[in-house]
Structures are given as structure tokens and as C-alpha cells.
Amino acid sequence: MVTIADVAQAAGVSISTVSYVMSGKRSISQETRDRVESAISTLGFSPHAGARSLASRSTNVIGLQAPLRTGVDVHVIMQIVTGIVTQARKRGYDILLLASDDSKALDRAARGSMVDALLVMDVESDDPRIDTLVGLRHPSVLIGLPAGRQTIACVDFDFEAAGWLAVDRLVGLGHRRLALIGSPPEVMKRHTSYADRLARGFLAACESAGVVGSVHPCPSSPKAVGVVDAVAADDPGITGFLVHNEAALPHVAARLGDIGADRGEEFSIVALCPEDVARAVPGLADSIAVPAEAIGIAATDMLCEYLATDARPGVLLLPPSLAGATAPSR
Amino acid sequence: MVTIADVAQAAGVSISTVSYVMSGKRSISQETRDRVESAISTLGFSPHAGARSLASRSTNVIGLQAPLRTGVDVHVIMQIVTGIVTQARKRGYDILLLASDDSKALDRAARGSMVDALLVMDVESDDPRIDTLVGLRHPSVLIGLPAGRQTIACVDFDFEAAGWLAVDRLVGLGHRRLALIGSPPEVMKRHTSYADRLARGFLAACESAGVVGSVHPCPSSPKAVGVVDAVAADDPGITGFLVHNEAALPHVAARLGDIGADRGEEFSIVALCPEDVARAVPGLADSIAVPAEAIGIAATDMLCEYLATDARPGVLLLPPSLAGATAPSR
DNA sequence: CAACATCTTCGAAGCGCTTCAACACGGAGA
DNA sequence: TCTCCGTGTTGAAGCGCTTCGAAGATGTTG
Numbered sequence: 049m050v051t052i053a054d055v056a057q058a059a060g061v062s063i064s065t066v067s068y069v070m071s072g073k074r075s076i077s078q079e080t081r082d083r084v085e086s087a088i089s090t091l092g093f094s095p096h097a098g099a100r101s102l103a104s105r106s107t108n109v110i111g112l113q114a115p116l117r118t119g120v121d122v123h124v125i126m127q128i129v130t131g132i133v134t135q136a137r138k139r140g141y142d143i144l145l146l147a148s149d150d151s152k153a154l155d156r157a158a159r160g161s162m163v164d165a166l167l168v169m170d171v172e173s174d175d176p177r178i179d180t181l182v183g184l185r186h187p188s189v190l191i192g193l194p195a196g197r198q199t200i201a202c203v204d205f206d207f208e209a210a211g212w213l214a215v216d217r218l219v220g221l222g223h224r225r226l227a228l229i230g231s232p233p234e235v236m237k238r239h240t241s242y243a244d245r246l247a248r249g250f251l252a253a254c255e256s257a258g259v260v261g262s263v264h265p266c267p268s269s270p271k272a273v274g275v276v277d278a279v280a281a282d283d284p285g286i287t288g289f290l291v292h293n294e295a296a297l298p299h300v301a302a303r304l305g306d307i308g309a310d311r312g313e314e315f316s317i318v319a320l321c322p323e324d325v326a327r328a329v330p331g332l333a334d335s336i337a338v339p340a341e342a343i344g345i346a347a348t349d350m351l352c353e354y355l356a357t358d359a360r361p362g363v364l365l366l367p368p369s370l371a372g373a374t375a376p377s378r
Numbered sequence: 379m380v381t382i383a384d385v386a387q388a389a390g391v392s393i394s395t396v397s398y399v400m401s402g403k404r405s406i407s408q409e410t411r412d413r414v415e416s417a418i419s420t421l422g423f424s425p426h427a428g429a430r431s432l433a434s435r436s437t438n439v440i441g442l443q444a445p446l447r448t449g450v451d452v453h454v455i456m457q458i459v460t461g462i463v464t465q466a467r468k469r470g471y472d473i474l475l476l477a478s479d480d481s482k483a484l485d486r487a488a489r490g491s492m493v494d495a496l497l498v499m500d501v502e503s504d505d506p507r508i509d510t511l512v513g514l515r516h517p518s519v520l521i522g523l524p525a526g527r528q529t530i531a532c533v534d535f536d537f538e539a540a541g542w543l544a545v546d547r548l549v550g551l552g553h554r555r556l557a558l559i560g561s562p563p564e565v566m567k568r569h570t571s572y573a574d575r576l577a578r579g580f581l582a583a584c585e586s587a588g589v590v591g592s593v594h595p596c597p598s599s600p601k602a603v604g605v606v607d608a609v610a611a612d613d614p615g616i617t618g619f620l621v622h623n624e625a626a627l628p629h630v631a632a633r634l635g636d637i638g639a640d641r642g643e644e645f646s647i648v649a650l651c652p653e654d655v656a657r658a659v660p661g662l663a664d665s666i667a668v669p670a671e672a673i674g675i676a677a678t679d680m681l682c683e684y685l686a687t688d689a690r691p692g693v694l695l696l697p698p699s700l701a702g703a704t705a706p707s708r
Numbered sequence: 709c710a711a712c713a714t715c716t717t718c719g720a721a722g723c724g725c726t727t728c729a730a731c732a733c734g735g736a737g738a
Numbered sequence: 739t740c741t742c743c744g745t746g747t748t749g750a751a752g753c754g755c756t757t758c759g760a761a762g763a764t765g766t767t768g
Contacts, residue, residue, distance in 0.1 A: 051755085052754065052755065061718085062717065062718045062719075063754090063756095064717080064718060064720095064757075065718070067755070067756060067757080068717085068757090071757095074716080075715070076716075077715085077716065080717080092489070094486065094489040095755070096432065096490065096753085096754050096755070097490045097492045098429070098437065098754080098755090099755040099756090100428070101428030101723095101755090102428040102429045102432055102724065102725085102755070103722080103754075103755040103756040103757080104723085104757090105723075107427075109474075112475070116463060122452045122453055125456075126446060129446060130446040130447075133475055134478075137477040142474055142475075142476075142477075142487075142492065143474070144439075144473070144475070145442070145459075145463055145472075145474070147467040148467070156424070160424045160425065161379075161426045161427050162427040267658075270628045270632075270658055270659055271658060298599075298600045298628070298629065299628065302632075328600055328601060329599075329600055381724055382724065382725065392748045393724090393726095393748090393749090394726080394727075394728095394749075395746085395747060397726060398727090403727085404745095404746080404747090405746070406747085407745085407746060410746080425724075426724050428724080429723070429724035429725040430725055431753095432723090432724080432726090432753045432755085433724075433725040433727080433752080434726055435753075709768105710767105711766100711767085711768085712768100713765085714766095715762105715764080716764100717760105717762080717763095718761075719759095720758095720759095721758085721759105722755105722756090722757090723754105723756085723757105724753105725752105726752090727752090728751085729748105729749095730748085730750105731746105732747080733746090734743105734744095735742105735743090735744095735745105736742085737742080738739100738741080
């Protein structure tokens with residue numbers, strides 16, 4: 049193993065000089081800097097992370113608690129994580145993937161000085177991990193927006209505004225009875241923050257527009273057609289749909305197309321999902337893109353800024369926007 | 379921050395005694411052990427990971443390079459990662475998520491002593507990262523099976539055997555012309571190890587059985603129906619299908635059902651995907667489960683064993699098996 | 709020319725832990 | 739009684755790095 053002492057010897061300088069060249073915390077003459085840098089690269093030196101964290105009291109690692117369970121929209125999770133990992137690396141941080149999504153994992157990582165900060169995904173409306181985070185001294189950012197007073201910084205897509213926007217669009221298209229085909233029942237029951245907020249925005253917008261709106265959990269599988277059938281049978285007047293379930297979306301869209309053709313009437317579907325998922329599904333009246341990767345990037349930036357300035361950030365909600373219709377279904 | 383010295387003082391013993399209590403590397407009287415353990419828990423002590431890794435020359439962290447791109451079967455990736463993370467934790471390791479999937483990331487993590495070992499997913503048939511891993515001194519395990527001589531330990535599902543098994547089943551059902559509807563074109567082009575091996579097994583089995591087989595890349599979206607239409611139009615004699623593309627599966631199954639109904643003939647579909655994905659799709663003749671989580675677990679176990687015994691493991695291929703038909707399609 | 713600022717560089721003191729060599733102690737064997 | 743040995747415990751030496759205070763060299767000013 050190559051150590052800083054080897055580099056110092058090779059460059060004919062002291063250990064501290066090498067350290068200062070690397071960190072840039074003191075001015076070093078150009079000549080010395082060159083010598084040290086060439087020694088570093090010829091020896092292939094890279095500092096021991098543990099030693100560094102011991103001496104500097106910081107690890108350059110961010111702990112990430114991501115939901116590795118099923119039922120969530122896997123693409124969205126993947127894209128958020130991608131955003132986090134790449135952005136973190138850009139800012140000089142690595143990501144430690146925390147196993148279980150409980151408070152103990154957070155505690156372990158923080159108390160063991162394995163991480164400088166924590167990023168927590170898949171937050172529920174009333175999440176017990178928030179208290180843990182407050183107790184810890186580590187900077188942390190949530191991806192999601194829990195209910196109540198915000199004691200921890202948050203980043204998320206503005207699902208509530210997305211609900212309003214979708215209703216606006218559907219009402220604008222002339223629909224008077226709307227349905228939200230949403231997340232799977234288990235996600236709804238857990239009161240996952242985004243599902244709650246979307247439903248709230250959707251229902252409030254319906255009320256404000258004077259139209260009828262209803263919310264329906266929907267499994268993330270081809271079984272989604274059962275939900276569509278039930279909704280269509282229950283209230284044949286429903287003609288406007290907001291679909292927030294990427295796995296169910298193609299099936300829902302296809303089935304609604306069939307039913308519409310049978311009845312000779314026109315349904316409109318607004319999808320809420322990542323852009324690439326929506327583009328692959330024909331027959332959408334419009335879609336609202338969930339900027340998944342941008343969420344990850346924003347959360348990471350916020351956390352890094354927090355780490356750099358020690359100024360606790362607040363809440364950041366990324367605004368929704370309409371993306372336009374996709375190709376007709378056949 | 380609570381340090382080992384605080385614990386030692388509280389328990390009235392020396393620092394080394396506390397260390398030995400924690401590691402169990404020397405015998406300690408029951409009485410002393412009790413005193414130390416209660417001091418640890420009342421003070422809420424947990425050792426500084428960096429200090430530990432500096433002194434012990436091991437980090438208890440495994441570096442994981444996972445494909446965070448699209449085009450791969452997201453569910454499979456997620457399940458493998460879940461298996462890895464939970465199993466690693468069970469064996470006392472944490473997971474550092476490596477950003478880009480190039481050699482440099484591996485190098486950085488290993489040389490910087492951030493990890494004890496490396497786990498690499500999404501291996502291509504002729505992957506440049508293998509040379510890097512050989513050069514590094516760190517134990518490593520691939521998830522996938524590159525072509526050629528194995529210089530690095532590997533764990534994977536036996537996709538080649540799965541190809542044979544699927545053909546056996548389809549031929550057993552009486553089909554004489556078979557098609558493999560596979561991964562997206564970009565995955566095939568990259569020569570991702572599993573796609574190559576599945577196609578090889580499938581084609582070899584067809585030849586051995588004296589039936590006609592062809593391989594068709596297929597996008598992971600509803601556009602998959604276009605591939606199905608093209609295949610059906612090109613060679614109307616094809617009646618047996620092996621589908622290895624979880625996102626396309628429902629669409630392929632539905633479209634084949636329609637075409638079969640039109641023509642009045644019976645197609646058989648064997649799906650190759652995680653069990654829960656298959657169960658959600660009606661009308662499958664059979665399915666071969668990709669034991670994604672088990673792959674993750676096996677790879678982690680192999681790596682931990684390697685770390686513990688320093689005996690380089692070989693290649694482990696998990697065998698395929700048929701899971702049975704799903705419900706009829708309507 | 710002395711006094712003082714500025715720019716570079718260095719020595720040494722830790723950071724919190726593991727582990728080795730050694731020590732104290734009591735009981736067993738000679 | 740003395741030596742030997744096993745058990746339980748300790749002191750101290752690092753592990754590789756950061757960072758503080760200070761020293762040497764050089765230039766600037768009165």
C-alpha cells in the first residue's frame with residue numbers, strides 16, 4: 049500500500065506538504081506542487097479513507113435509505129437513486145446504501161461515523177424516522193414531504209400541485225366526472241407521503257372546479273384492468289382519468305381504449321409518471337412528468353450545500369408541468 | 379462523541395479490555411464483560427468506523443457496482459440488490475454503492491481502502507472491468523458469467539440451462555417452430571452476459587430437438603407488440619414462445635392471445651422472469667422463475683466466505699425450474 | 709540596517725481504534 | 739517452598755492522515 053509518507057519521500061517534501069497540496073488548504077509554490085503531483089500519480093497514491101475520516105472527522109459519504117421493497121414504482125426509485133449517486137459523486141461524496149428502512153439503520157450509520165449526512169426516501173406522512181433524524185446531529189434531507197411542521201429539510205415533486213394540474217386539464221377537455229387511478233393498496237394504506245398528497249390535490253381541485261372526483265388504489269400489474277372495469281361499471285359517467293401507477297398504466301390505457309370504443313365515447317387519460325414511461329404508452333390525452341432524476345439531484349445538492357454551509361435548508365417542491373399527448377392508440 | 383476511552387473509564391477497565399470484549403478475541407471474565415457491556419449500552423457507544431478500519435485494516439464494507447441505467451429489467455436488479463444488501467448486513471457488512479459502471483470507480487473504492495471487497499453486476503460477455511479486478515488485490519465476485527476462462531468468481535442464474543428447459547417444455551407441448559422474445563436491442567448489442575447465454579441455450583436446444591428457433595430483441599415497452607406482430611407475420615408457423623423481458627411480457631402475452639384467437643390456434647408462452655411478475659400475467663403455458671433475490675444472497679455469501687477463508691471461489695450457477703401455468707387469459 | 713510582514717514549508721500532536729508483548733495473580737506440580 | 743503455567747488484564751505502539759504552531763527564507767519599509 050502506498051502511503052502519504054511514500055509520496056512525501058519521493059517528492060522530497062514533508063508529509064504535511066503533500067497533504068496541503070491535496071487539500072489546497074494552504075498555498076504551495078507551483079514548483080513543489082508539480083513535484084508532489086507527479087509523485088502522486090507515478091506512485092498511484094490514493095489516501096486511506098479511514099485514516100482521512102479519523103483525522104478530519106468527516107467521511108465524504110452520504111447514507112441513503114432507499115425503499116427496496118416492491119409495490120413502489122421501481123423506475124421512479126431507480127431514477128432518483130441514479131440522480132443521487134451521480135450528483136453525489138460530482139460533489140465528492142460516495143453513497144452508503146442502508147439496508148432496512150428503519151430508524152436503527154440510520155442510527156448505526158450516524159453513530160458509527162460511517163456517514164456525514166443522511167438521505168431518506170419513501171417517507172410516510174407521519175414517519176417515525178423523523179424523530180430519529182432530529183435526535184442525530186447529522187445533516188439530513190428527506191425525499192418526500194411528511195405531514196405537519198417540517199423539522200427536517202425536504203425535497204420532492206409537488207404531487208399536490210400535480211393533482212390540481214391534472215384536474216385542470218381534464219376539466220378543460222370537458223370532463224365532469226373524474227377518477228384517480230393510483231398507487232397499489234399497500235402503498236396507500238402506508239400513507240406514503242406522495243400518494244396522500246396527490247389524492248389531496250386531486251380531490252381539492254375537483255371540488256374547486258365543481259366536478260366529481262374519486263380515488264382508486266390499483267395494483268401494479270395487469271390485474272389493474274379489474275380496477276378499471278369496476279370503476280367504469282360503478283359510475284359510467286366517469287370519463288376523465290388521472291393515472292399514477294407506471295406499471296398499471298399501459299393496461300389501464302388499453303382497457304379504457306377498449307371500453308371507450310365499445311361505448312362509443314371518448315375517455316381522456318392524463319398519466320403521472322416519468323417521461324420515458326409515458327412516451328411508450330399510446331393514447332394519452334396528456335402526461336405530467338415525474339422528474340425523478342431531478343429530484344435525486346436536487347436532494348443531493350441540498351444536502352451538500354447543507355454540509356458546506358451549515359445553513360439548514362427548508363422545503364423544495366419541484367413544480368409539475370404538462371408534457372403533451374402521446375400518439376393515438378391505434 | 380463517545381469513545382472507547384469513555385467506556386473504559388466508566389467500566390473501570392483499560393481500553394484494550396473494552397476492545398477485547400467487543401471483538402471476543404481474548405477471554406474476558408464474565409464479571410468484567412458484564413461491566414463493560416453495560417457501560418457500552420448506557421453510554422450508547424459505537425466505535426468510529428474510520429478508526430476501526432485504520433487500525434484493523436478492514437472496513438466491513440462491500441463495494442457494489444449496480445447498473446443504474448434503463449433497458450435492464452428493473453425488478454430483477456432491485457431484487458438482486460435487495461438480496462445483497464440484506465444478506466450483507468446479516469454478515470456484518472455494509473454496501474457502498476458505486477456510481478458509474480466503469481473500472482475507475484472500482485479502482486477508486488479499492489485503492490482508497492473504502493471497501494474490503496467488490497461485487498459487480500451486469501457483466502458483459504467480454505467485460506473490461508475483469509482485468510481491473512484481477513489487478514486489484516481485493517476479493518471480488520461477479521454477478522453474471524463472462525465468456526472465456528473464469529479468473530474471477532461468478533454467481534448467476536443458469537440462463538443457458540433455462541433456454542434448454544424452455545425449449546423442452548415447448549417441444550413437449552407439441553410446438554415445432556419457436557421464438558425467443560428477448561431483451562431490448564441495446565442490451566443484446568452490449569452482449570450482456572445473460573442475454574447471450576440464454577440465446578445460446580435456446581438455439582442449441584432447438585437444434586438438438588430438431589425444431590426451428592429464432593431470437594428477437596424486443597423493446598421494454600408496449601411497443602413490444604410490434605415485434606410480436608412482425609414475428610407472427612414473418613413466420614406464421616411459429617407457435618411456441620419464450621419471453622424474457624418482464625416489461626414487455628404482459629403486452630406480448632395479450633397480443634399473442636389475440637392473434638391466436640383470430641387464427642383459431644393455440645400459442646404457448648413460457649415466461650422467464652421473477653415469480654411475482656409471472657404470476658400477474660394470465661395465459662402463460664409455464665414460467666421459469668429468475669431467482670433474483672437468491673442470486674444476490676448467493677453472491678454475497680460467496681464473497682463473505684471468500685473474505686473469511688481467503689479461498690477463492692469458482693463459478694456458481696443457480697439451476698432453472700418450471701413453475702407451472704398461470705390462469706387462463708380471460 | 710534593523711524591524712517586520714509575507715510566503716513556503718515543516719515537525720509533531722493528535723484522531724479512536726486494534727493488537728502485541730508483558731505483567732499480575734493464583735493454583736498445580738516438583 | 740519454589741517454579742511453571744494458564745487466565746485475565748494492561749500499557750503502549752502504531753494504523754495513515756489532517757492541522758496547528760512555528761521556523762526559515764525572502765522581500766518591504768522606515
